[in-house]
Amino acid sequence: MSEILFRLLLFIALFGAVALLEARWPRRLRRQPRRRRWAINAGLLLVDVVAQRLTLGAAAFLMAGYAQSHGWGLFRLVEMPGWFTALLGFVLLDLAIYFQHVLFHAVPLLWRLHRIHHTDLELDLSSGFRFHPFEILLSLLYKVAVVAALGISPWVVLAFEATLSGAALFTHANLRLPAVVDGQLRRLLVTPDMHRVHHSVIAQETNSNFGFFLACWDRLFGTYRAQPEAGHRAMTIGLADYRQPSRLGLARLLWLPFESSPQASDQPRSDAGRGAS
Ligand SMILES: [Zn+2]
Incomplete structure (x- = not known):
């Protein structure tokens, strides 16, 4: 099976599974019309896939093969069992993505790109692919x-990328897991409740x-917050400066990195801010 077909089938299967879970056990009442948000987020996904395929494609996977055949990388310097090298590669990739996420929040130029992800006024599995193509x-x-x-070996890279795209759907899901399941699961993995705090x-x-898959990095680096102050049902999702759904269309989101500061019309009116929370 080709690498593209594998990714596509996996995405469809995971999307279907998480969508079913969301429909059965929703965490929050829907406040924004889903059709418009899904159209925008799917539009971004399409732009991202096309941009990626036209430029770098499966660059990480291909680089892994190239590095392997040319004996590149720190892992070649130390004698380790194959399974351990694979596990270490997977865990270190997840750590690298955690740091990348922290940087995208901390560096103003990178935040211009990443804020598109945070402008979603509601959170569900479709938010998991709401990213600017430049990001x-x-x-x-x-x-x-x-x-x-x-x-890192090509198969570890492929497994990691597949895991991460599945995790993105799951952690953004509007899904209510029983408290005990959430509590046990988040000892190891990021859960929807844990990640929702990040979209407050x-x-x-x-x-x-900031974690995407393993929950340990936030605890280790002191960025862990167990629950949102307002509670999961009452908390407001999104960014304070971008509250008008009519001004968060696909074209505007693609242009957003080039806008320096929020437009005056994005500021919530005194009642609109409360209405959205
Ligand atoms: Zn973020």
Whole structure:
């Protein structure tokens, strides 16, 4: 099976599974019309896939093969069992993505790209692919560098990328897991409740829970926040400066990195802010 077909079938299967779970056990009442949000997020996904395929394609996967055949990477310097090298490669890729996410929040130029992801006023599995194409391409270049530096095997890269795209659907899901399941699961993995805190309109909450897959990095680096202050049902999702759905269309989102500061018309009116929360 080709690499593209594998990714596509896996995506369809995971999307279907998470969509069913969301429909059965929703966490929050829907406040924004789903059709418009899904159209915008799917539009971004399409732009991202096309941009990626036209430029770097499966660059990380290919780089891993190249590095392997040329004996590149730190992993070649130390004698380790194959399974351990694979596991270490997977875990270190996840750590690298955690740091990348922290950087995308901390560096103003990178935040211009990443804020598109945070302008979603509601959160569900479709938010998991709401990214600006430039962020996708930058993140791919970064991954290529990590893969080459460490010498991670192509199959570990493919497994990691597949896991991460599945995790993105799951962690953004509007899904209510039983408290005990959530509590046990988040000892190891990022859960929807854990990641929802990161999409809160409150800045301290936005700047927490950066992890994508493994939950340990936030605990280790002091960015872990267990629950949102307002509770999962009442919390406001999104960014304070971008509250008008009519001004968050696909074209505007693609242009957003080039806008320096929020437009006056994005500021919530005194009642609109409360209405959205
Ligand atoms: Zn973020």
